[in-house]
Amino acid sequence: MICYEVRKNSYYDSVTLMLISKEVKNIEGVKDVMVGMGTDLNKELSNNLGLGSEKLDELSPNDFFISADVVDEAIMEQVVERVNGLLKEKKSSAGSDYRPVTIKSALEMMPEANMAVVSIAGQYAEDEVSRLLDNDLHVMLFSDNVSVEAELRLKQKAVEKGLLMMGPDCGTAIINGVPLAFANVVKKGPIGIVGASGTGTQEVSTLIDKLGSGLSQVIGTGGRDLKTEIGGLMMLQGFEALMRDESTEVIVLISKPPSPEVAEKILSKVSETKKPVVVDFIGGDIEAIKAAGAYPCLTLEDAAHKAVALAKGDTPVDFTGFSLSDDEVESIVNKKVAALKPEQKYFRGLFTGGTLADEAMKMLGQSFGGIYSNIPLSHEYAIENLTTLTGHVCLDLGEDQFTVGRPHPMIDPSTRSDRFKTDISDDVAVVLVDVVLGYGSHENPAKEVADAIHEVNKKLDNNVIYVASITGTEGDPQDLKASQSALEAEGIIVMPSNAQAVRLVQKIMDQLNKKGA
Amino acid sequence: MNRIDRLFSQDLKVINIGLESFSKDLKKQEVSVVQLDWKPRAGGNAKLSSLLDRLKSNK
Amino acid sequence: MNAIRISKELMDQFAQKKSNRYVVHSIFKEAINLMDDSGELITLLTENKDLAPMSIVIFGRSAYFRNILANDEVEVTNSGMRFIHSQIELDFSSAVVTPCILMLEGKALDSENQIIKMNQMRNILCDRGESSGILPLLNTVERYKGISIDSSNLRMNTYCEFIQGVFTEIIKNLDQKNFEGVVSWLPKFIGFGPGLTPSTDDFLTGAILTLIASAAMGEDSTEAVEELAQNIYSFSVGRTTKVSETMLKQAALGRASENHLKVVQSLFISNNLNFEFLVKRVLANGATSGADFLLGVYCAMVLSKY
Numbered sequence: 001m002i003c004y005e006v007r008k009n010s011y012y013d014s015v016t017l018m019l020i021s022k023e024v025k026n027i028e029g030v031k032d033v034m035v036g037m038g039t040d041l042n043k044e045l046s047n048n049l050g051l052g053s054e055k056l057d058e059l060s061p062n063d064f065f066i067s068a069d070v071v072d073e074a075i076m077e078q079v080v081e082r083v084n085g086l087l088k089e090k091k092s093s094a095g096s097d098y099r100p101v102t103i104k105s106a107l108e109m110m111p112e113a114n115m116a117v118v119s120i121a122g123q124y125a126e127d128e129v130s131r132l133l134d135n136d137l138h139v140m141l142f143s144d145n146v147s148v149e150a151e152l153r154l155k156q157k158a159v160e161k162g163l164l165m166m167g168p169d170c171g172t173a174i175i176n177g178v179p180l181a182f183a184n185v186v187k188k189g190p191i192g193i194v195g196a197s198g199t200g201t202q203e204v205s206t207l208i209d210k211l212g213s214g215l216s217q218v219i220g221t222g223g224r225d226l227k228t229e230i231g232g233l234m235m236l237q238g239f240e241a242l243m244r245d246e247s248t249e250v251i252v253l254i255s256k257p258p259s260p261e262v263a264e265k266i267l268s269k270v271s272e273t274k275k276p277v278v279v280d281f282i283g284g285d286i287e288a289i290k291a292a293g294a295y296p297c298l299t300l301e302d303a304a305h306k307a308v309a310l311a312k313g314d315t316p317v318d319f320t321g322f323s324l325s326d327d328e329v330e331s332i333v334n335k336k337v338a339a340l341k342p343e344q345k346y347f348r349g350l351f352t353g354g355t356l357a358d359e360a361m362k363m364l365g366q367s368f369g370g371i372y373s374n375i376p377l378s379h380e381y382a383i384e385n386l387t388t389l390t391g392h393v394c395l396d397l398g399e400d401q402f403t404v405g406r407p408h409p410m411i412d413p414s415t416r417s418d419r420f421k422t423d424i425s426d427d428v429a430v431v432l433v434d435v436v437l438g439y440g441s442h443e444n445p446a447k448e449v450a451d452a453i454h455e456v457n458k459k460l461d462n463n464v465i466y467v468a469s470i471t472g473t474e475g476d477p478q479d480l481k482a483s484q485s486a487l488e489a490e491g492i493i494v495m496p497s498n499a500q501a502v503r504l505v506q507k508i509m510d511q512l513n514k515k516g517a
Numbered sequence: 518m519n520r521i522d523r524l525f526s527q528d529l530k531v532i533n534i535g536l537e538s539f540s541k542d543l544k545k546q547e548v549s550v551v552q553l554d555w556k557p558r559a560g561g562n563a564k565l566s567s568l569l570d571r572l573k574s575n576k
Numbered sequence: 577m578n579a580i581r582i583s584k585e586l587m588d589q590f591a592q593k594k595s596n597r598y599v600v601h602s603i604f605k606e607a608i609n610l611m612d613d614s615g616e617l618i619t620l621l622t623e624n625k626d627l628a629p630m631s632i633v634i635f636g637r638s639a640y641f642r643n644i645l646a647n648d649e650v651e652v653t654n655s656g657m658r659f660i661h662s663q664i665e666l667d668f669s670s671a672v673v674t675p676c677i678l679m680l681e682g683k684a685l686d687s688e689n690q691i692i693k694m695n696q697m698r699n700i701l702c703d704r705g706e707s708s709g710i711l712p713l714l715n716t717v718e719r720y721k722g723i724s725i726d727s728s729n730l731r732m733n734t735y736c737e738f739i740q741g742v743f744t745e746i747i748k749n750l751d752q753k754n755f756e757g758v759v760s761w762l763p764k765f766i767g768f769g770p771g772l773t774p775s776t777d778d779f780l781t782g783a784i785l786t787l788i789a790s791a792a793m794g795e796d797s798t799e800a801v802e803e804l805a806q807n808i809y810s811f812s813v814g815r816t817t818k819v820s821e822t823m824l825k826q827a828a829l830g831r832a833s834e835n836h837l838k839v840v841q842s843l844f845i846s847n848n849l850n851f852e853f854l855v856k857r858v859l860a861n862g863a864t865s866g867a868d869f870l871l872g873v874y875c876a877m878v879l880s881k882y
Contacts, residue, residue: 011817013772013862014773039768045738049734061817107532110530113551115524115531118534120534128534143535162519162521176528177623188580439542440538477545
């Protein structure tokens with residue numbers, strides 16, 4: 001018997017219509033089916049297939065119909081139920097909540113899957129990732145404790161198969177506009193990034209967004225990718241893909257200084273493309289970058305400025321200043337420093353983002369004496385004892401010694417809030433912090449910082465200067481503007497980038513030294 | 518055609534193995550995602566780190 | 577919500593204040609159509625979609641779209657739109673304005689390279705094209721022209737079998753440049769196939785744009801092609817879906833989505849665009865729409881080259 005289901009003036013996208021057609025055909029008891037919009041010719045085809053009737057004749061081209069040849073009415077009820085289910089499923093687009101147990105069954109559920117995000121414990125990761133690569137899936141490996149040997153094996157396999165194997169560590173990527181793991185919501189645009197440092201990559205991508213441009217793809221390679229053992233396999237793989245990618249007009253590479261032979265390999269690849277390439281090997285060899293025909297950078301912010309200038313066809317110039325006018329900066333510095341007591345001498349950098357802490361230390365350099373750290377620039381400034389800090393100190397709170405049994409401070413800011421209590425004392429002049437927004441991060445990190453500082457200030461006799469920068473965009477799930485207001489309400493100076501925040505700290509410390517002298 | 522080039526021209530469809538919050542983030546953005554109910558294979562190391570431990574790796 | 581891109585034609589229309597009230601016509605996951613008093617459609621798209629004629633691309637994904645009410649009234653303001661009952665505002669003051677029209681500036685592509693690109697396109701269609709629409713009719717055209725390339729493995733389906741006769745007539749008339757003959761078959765051709773834009777309409781869109789480009793490059797009379805394109809649109813009114821009518825109307829004006837245009841342009845102009853990538857982007861549209869559009873492009877090329 002022939003049955004019909006009609007939706008007057010209803011529109012469904014073609015993919016949904018096709019899905020309905022396929023699914024209904026698979027129902028037992030359905031002999032034939034036609035799904036379509038009620039145009040004359042579609043109705044004629046239904047008639048030809050023996051699926052027509054007067055009921056169809058009344059339809060207009062803007063009505064959606066299903067005509068099915070079914071065994072009995074009960075089957076048609078099943079058909080209608082299935083169709084309703086599919087239409088609803090499409091609307092909520094949440095997909096089913098059934099959870100497959102193996103990769104094989106997951107692929108049966110989603111045969112067209114093209115990416116896997118893996119965050120299981122490191123010792124199991126190699127097996128699973130290897131299996132995913134065998135199934136031609138690109139992988140973002142977020143797990144830690146993956147051995148260098150395992151990483152090399154997986155990346156070699158990925159390269160052989162022409163796949164991405166992003167990670168481990170540096171859990172950031174934006175593929176086709178979708179942020180994976182720790183990443184921000186940025187505008188689409190002509191700039192592609194391959195980055196080996198997570199928060200560094202996030203900082204550059206958010207600044208590009210703030211400068212009004214946008215990103216094509218952001219590929220996080222994993223923090224060890226440019227070490228000798230791995231040889232930059234993923235950075236080369238990602239770079240080559242961006243060379244070919246139609247939507248990418250400018251390429252940005254970000255990494256801590258690579259080992260010399262890896263740097264050479266990458267820069268020789270860089271000289272092969274006509275696309276402009278901006279390279280920030282944070283503190284690395286600038287001349288080698290120039291020699292390869294690429295644009296070297298002074299800071300992450302400078303990298304963003306240069307990439308945006310190149311995307312617009314402008315000549316990139318070094319960005320070393322402030323977004324505020326010199327007068328405004330000077331007035332802030334004078335006012336804040338004037339309120340300091342003579343015993344307030346020290347700098348504290350308390351970072352959740354490792355690259356941002358590293359950049360801060362490299363920018364500040366030796367300007368006001370060495371800075372002690374858990375990731376020091378030279379070993380004599382390595383901190384032995386984390387319980388009593390002396391001198392200038394800059395900490396990466398995402399490092400292992402702070403996270404044993406606790407989540408990364410970007411997710412759980414309480415690690416840092418606790419450090420505020422112990423690390424900020426009456427002899428501290430200025431405190432520098434980062435606030436990283438985006439997917440993956442805590443739902444309101446700015447408020448956590450503001451609340452913690454509020455508590456700390458209650459216990460202090462002196463007025464400490466707080467400087468912050470926010471790595472985030474208008475599109476991020478946390479509210480960027482509200483984040484800034486929350487910090488400012490607590491008297492924290494919010495600068496537009498980590499580099500500018502560091503520069504302000506430098507000015508404060510310089511002024512303080514003058515005052516002391 | 519190179520698989521990465523192909524990826525760039527497709528809609529992202531994700532299999533998530535591990536932290537569920539990544540699935541939730543993707544669903545919020547209307548990205549298709551299947552969450553795997555992953556368990557270590559029999560004979561595997563029973564001393565599993567807590568979910569949160571695994572999040573330390575972002576630097 | 578904020579618009580990041582807007583098509584120039586639509587911006588011009590807003591500037592002339594031709595229409596400033598719309599009703600939400602249809603809501604999809606990645607697109608929302610709005611209709612004005614005269615039945616004209618304009619489209620809001622998510623960032624995943626290419627800019628189309630008479631459309632606006634919105635920043636971010638479709639999260640906003642879910643909150644827009646069906647049949648809501650929409651008012652155009654100086655810098656945006658207001659969805660009155662959904663209480664959602666769209667700001668397009670900082671959107672980049674881009675024309676979605678066929679542009680043929682640059683050095684003409686020589687015949688040899690045109691054929692190379694046609695073959696690249698053919699290979700992609702035969703390898704990866706969804707053949708639930710009328711793509712398998714590619715074989716029909718090649719057979720008609722007596723081209724002996726390895727027969728593709730596209731398999732005929734009920735849609736193809738039904739329309740093959742009329743399709744052959746259309747091809748024959750196009751080949752003889754008998755555009756009146758083409759027009760006489762249109763009522764038996766327009767508005768056929770699965771999907772929201774039926775396959776034959778996608779095919780015609782691809783064919784028209786290619787014919788326009790070919791004519792503009794000086795190989796044919798533009799006047800005759802323009803008249804054909806206009807006729808295709810007039811014959812589509814009432815015979816196909818509203819969305820499809822709009823697509824054919826735009827095509828007659830040389831307008832289409834960005835990557836669709838780039839594919840056609842790349843077949844006539846020497847440029848450094850990644851042609852295979854563009855073809856794949858177009859293929860990824862809808863279920864069969866992209867493939868059916870490319871079939872139209874391919875057929876028009878085959879007819880002029882062989």
